Amino acid sequence: MKNIVALAGGVGGAKLALGLYHHLQTTQFSKPAAERKIKDLTIIGNTGDDLELFGVRICPDLDTLLYTLAGLANPVTGWGIEGDTFATFEMLKRYGEECWFQLGDRDFATHLLRTQMLRAGKGLTEVTTQLTEKLGIGCRLLPMCDEDVRTIVQTAESGELPFQEYFVRRQARETVRGLRFEGAENATLSNAVRQAIAEADLIVVCPSNPYLSIWPILAVPQMKETLSASEAPIVVVSPIVGGMALKGPAAAIMRSLGGEETASALAVARLYAGWAQGFVLDQQDREDEEAIRALGFKTLVTNTIMKGTPDKARLALEILGHYKTF
Amino acid sequence: MKNIVALAGGVGGAKLALGLYHHLQTTQFSKPAAERKIKDLTIIGNTGDDLELFGVRICPDLDTLLYTLAGLANPVTGWGIEGDTFATFEMLKRYGEECWFQLGDRDFATHLLRTQMLRAGKGLTEVTTQLTEKLGIGCRLLPMCDEDVRTIVQTAESGELPFQEYFVRRQARETVRGLRFEGAENATLSNAVRQAIAEADLIVVCPSNPYLSIWPILAVPQMKETLSASEAPIVVVSPIVGGMALKGPAAAIMRSLGGEETASALAVARLYAGWAQGFVLDQQDREDEEAIRALGFKTLVTNTIMKGTPDKARLALEILGHYKTF
DSSP, X not given: OEEEEEEEOSHHHHHHXXXXXXXXXXXXXXXXXXXXXXXXXXXXXXXXXXXXETTEEEOHHHHHHHHHHTTOBOTTTSSSBTTOOOHHHHHHHHTTOOOOSOOOHHHHHHHHHHHHHHHTTOOHHHHHHHHHHHTTOOSEEEESOSSOOEEEEEETTTEEEEHHIIIIITTTOSOEEEEEEETGGGOXXXXXXXXXXXXXXXXXXXXXXXXXXXXXXXXXXXXXXXXXXXXXXXXXXXXXXXXXXXXXXXXXXXXXXXOXXXXXXXXXXXXXXXXXXXXXXXXXXXXXXXXXXXTTOEEEEEOOOOOSHHHHHHHHHHHHHHTSOO | OEEEEEEEOSHHHHHHXXXXXXXXXXXXXXXXXXXXSEEEEEEEEOOTTOEEETTEEEOHHHHHHHHHHTTOBOTTTSSSBTTOOXXXXXXXXXXXXXXXXXXXXXXXXXXXXXXXXXXXXXXXXXXXXXXXXXXXXXXXXXXXXXXXXXXXXXXTTTEEEEXXXXXXXXXXXXXXXXXXXETGGGOOOOHHHHHHHHTOSEEEEOSOOIIIXXXXXXXXXXXXXXXXXXXXXXXXXXXXXXXXXXXXXXXHHHHHHHOGGGOSHHHHHHHHBTTBSEEEEEGGGGGGHHHHHHTTOEEEEEOOOOOSHHHHHHHHHHHHHHTSOO
16 A cells, blocks of 8 residues: 655646556545545645636646546546536637637636735645635645746747647647746645655656656646655656557657657656666557666556556555555 | 717617717718717727636626727627627636636627726726727727726625626626616726816716616716716716616516515606706606606607617717707
8 A cells, every 4th residue: 555646747647647546535434444546645746837818817737637536527538527518618719819718717717816816815836725625526636836937949940939829729730949947946745645655665767758848747846846855766668658648749849859760768768867766658658667677677568558447546556566666 | 060979888888889889980071060969089988898718808888899899799698799708708617617707709809808908007998098098999988987986786696796696697696776886986086087077068877777787977076076067968868768778687686675666767767866967768658748847857769779880870860969958
C-alpha cells in the first residue's frame, strides 16, 4: 500500500492518472488494508499551458485531469466534457470575437467558478482542491504551483509564442527551437505539493510530453530537487511509442529540439537519466530496453497504449506491482 | 422628424423601444427625409437591477433591450435569448452552486464580454455601445450612468433586499415598504446621456414600472432636472392597464406603497404630474382620462397592449403622430 504522487500533463497523463485513481477507488473500499494498492493519490498537474480568454482563467491540463477523474471527459477528444455544447462560443462569434480556443458551455462553468475564486484571493491550489471536491473526486489534484508560470514556445517562423497560440491557434505547425517557462523563477513549491512529496512511496511521471508537460512542472524552483531527495523511487512512463507520440506534438518537438534520432523511448529515458530510477516502455520499443537499463533504470516493458479504462487500470497495476520494491 | 430619447426598464419598456426602433429602421432608409418619423433614437436603460453572479456583471434591463432590439429576444419570456440553452447553468448546479437567477449559454457571452471590458477599465456606457454595435443595432442604447447604482427593496418580511433577491429569488412575494437607490448620490450624468437629452425633440417614458424601472434612472443626480429643462416634451406611457401591470410586480408595489386605490393609470399620472407633459393611457382606462387631463397632461387614449411587432410599431407611430406638436 503506497502513497502515490503522479506528475501529469494533459490527455496522455490523465489516462494513467485515471488508471491509478481506479485502483484507489476499487481497492480502497472493498479490500482489507493489506491488499490495497494505493493509500493516497496526489496528481500534480502542469499549469504552464494556462491562458485567460474572455476574462476567465483556463487551465487546460488541470481541466482534462478534473474531467477525466470525475468521469466527465469526452472520450473522443480526451479533453472537454462529454456531450458539451458550444452555445456561448457561437454567441461570442456573433459578437465578432476571435474564437480559436474551443470552450464548451459546461466547461465554462469550471472557468467561471475558478476565476471567481481566484479573484476573491484564493490560490490556485485551494481553488483546484475545491473544484475536485465539488465534483466528488476522491484523490488530490494539485497545480504545480499557485503562481503564474507560462510556457513560451520559441519558434523558427514566428518567434516566441505563448503555448496555446503555438499549439491550438497555429496547430503546432511551427518548428520549435526552444522553450522557456515565464515566471518560473518566482514560483514556489506549495505546502500541499511539498507534503504530498514528503509522504510519497512512489512517484510516477505519467506518459506526458517531457518538454511541454513535465519540464514546466520541474521548472518550479525546488520541485526537481524535492522529488529527487524523496526516498520514493521515480518511475517515468514513456510518452513515445514506436517512435511516435500517441497524441500531440511530442515526437515532432523532440526531433526539432534533439535531432532526427531522438523521438524514441531511449531518447526520453536519456532526458530523465540520473534523476528517475524506473522507466516503463512499450513492448514495441523492446529493442531500447538494454540501452535504457544501461542508463541505470529499472525497466518495465509492457503494453503502454491505454484505450479503455481496463487498459489504464492494467498499466497502473503493472507499474504498482513492478515497482513495489526497488 | 424627431430625435427621440426613451427611458426604459425591462420587458414592457423594451416593447415600445422596439416599436420606436422599428420606425427608425423602416423610415430611415426608404422614405424622403421630410417623411421620416425618427431622426435618431437613444434608449436610456435602468441599471439599478444589475447584479454580479459567478464573477460576471449582469445588466438584466440592458440585456433585455439589447436582445429585443437585435431581434434575438425570447418572445415567450420577453427576457433572454430565443432558443438559448442552459448547459453552463446546469454544470454550475453540478458544482453545487446556488442557481436562482437563470443564465442562458448565449446570454453568458454578453456577460463575459461586458465583464471583460469593464475589468479592462472601460465604462458601462462605452461597453454597452460596443455590444450594441457588435449586434448590428442601429440606435443608441445607454445605461443611465456609468457608476454602480443598486435598487434596494425595503420589505416588511425580510428587511432590505437587493432588487434581484426580491424580484427573482423570492419571486416578488414580500410586501414592499420602500425603495432606495444605493450609490445614486455618487452617480453622474454621462456625456452621452447629456448630449442625447440636449438633442431630443421628444422624450418618451416607456411603459415600465415607475418605482422599479424609472425612479432609478431619475435618481441619477441631474437626470430628472436635465430632462425637465429640455425643450422636448416628456410623454409617459402608462404601464398599468385596467388596474393591472401587464408584467411584473408594478401593480402590487403601487398598492403597497400608495394604498389600495393606486394601481391605476391615474395613479401613475399623478406620479409624473408637473414633470411630464404627455400621458398615454389604455382605452380600458378611458374613465381616468379627464382626471389625467386635469393634472395638466395632453392625453392619448389608445390600445397600449403590445403583442406582436405590428402592435409595437402602431403604438410608437400613434405617439409620434399625437405628440408631433404641443
